[in-house]
Amino acid sequence: MTVTQGTIHAVIGPNGAGKSTLLNVLSGLHRPASGGIRFDGHELTRMPPHAIARLGIARSFQNVALSSGQTVLQSLLLGCHQRMTAGPVRTGLRLPGARREERRERARAVAEAGRFGLSGVLDRPVAQLSYGDRKRVDLARAMCADPRLILLDEPVAGLNAAETAAVAELIRGLRDEAGVTVVLVEHDMTMVMRLADRITVLDFGRCIADGPPEAIQDHPDVLRAYLGAPA
Known part of the structure; x- marks a missing residue:
């Protein structure tokens, strides 16, 4: 996947698809068995988390830490x-x-x-x-870490509708007002479709679709991963 500077890039997929694992790899908590991650000319795969943070990458956590x-x-x-x-x-x-x-x-x-x-x-x-x-x-x-890229792991999980709408506006403000690039892992599809500039879909750790929201919502592989193959 390629994340364009100044965008909100959502990563979606069923439970166990590898979404949180992806964020853990991007932030240096896990090391990938193969492949690479590049950010502003730096190869991240062998860098410790504190060095990655100093490059301008910050994150939030699925379970508030x-x-x-x-x-x-x-x-x-x-x-x-x-x-x-x-x-x-x-x-x-x-x-x-x-x-x-x-x-x-x-x-x-x-x-x-x-x-x-x-x-x-x-x-x-x-x-x-x-x-x-x-x-x-x-x-x-x-x-507060003054990031250029922020990784958000299910920021609205457990919130009610009003709280979800408020957080969605905050995330939009990070892009529009603070100029921060956002990688967003989220299960709330209504929020994702309204907020994301681009979406990557994972299933069992594999990218099965990537594109703007309108191209993703009716993608046959995405529907199959979420709803199962027709009989």
């Missing part, structure tokens, strides 16, 4: 970590450069909180938030 003991602000600052250079000594000594860096990243975290409607809960522990708000924190933390 947040520390329940942290506040929302602390969670967002964690997303800023890979850009910070002061190190433990300069930070511990509170040297001017470290303080400037901390102020800069705190301001970024506060700004992202505003984008995702979290300004009023910055000091609240993540454990006290609703599931929908925790999903927003997960997305905002990924954006």
Whole structure:
């Protein structure tokens, strides 16, 4: 598959098709047995996750991966970590450069909180938030890394219709306003068809279709994978 810069590229398929595995490979959590992944001229297949993140690739998780003991602000600052250079000594000594860096990243975290409607809960522990708000924190933390490419693993799973519509608008804003390229794994087909510029369909780890939404929705191989072959 090829993802075009500045687009929302959805990856869909039945359960077990390999969608989350694909995101784990793209972010360096898993290594592929063969093949390659290229991003802006870099081969990613042998790079560790932190090096991939520094290239400008961030992700959210299917099962929200947040520390329940942290506040929302602390969670967002964690997303800023890979850009910070002061190190433990300069930070511990509170040297001017470290303080400037901390102020800069705190301001970024506060700004992202505003984008995702979290300004009023910055000091609240993540454990006290609703599931929908925790999903927003997960997305905002990924954006705090200042990514060029963001990998979203089922961002609306478990959300109601109103929450789903709100998150869909946030994702559209990432592309249209922040200029971020989005790879979206999602089961909500209504959302995917309205949001995606292009769709790749996986079945048992194999690409069976790739194209714009209008070419995918009636594709015979896609219908067969989802609904089964006719008798």
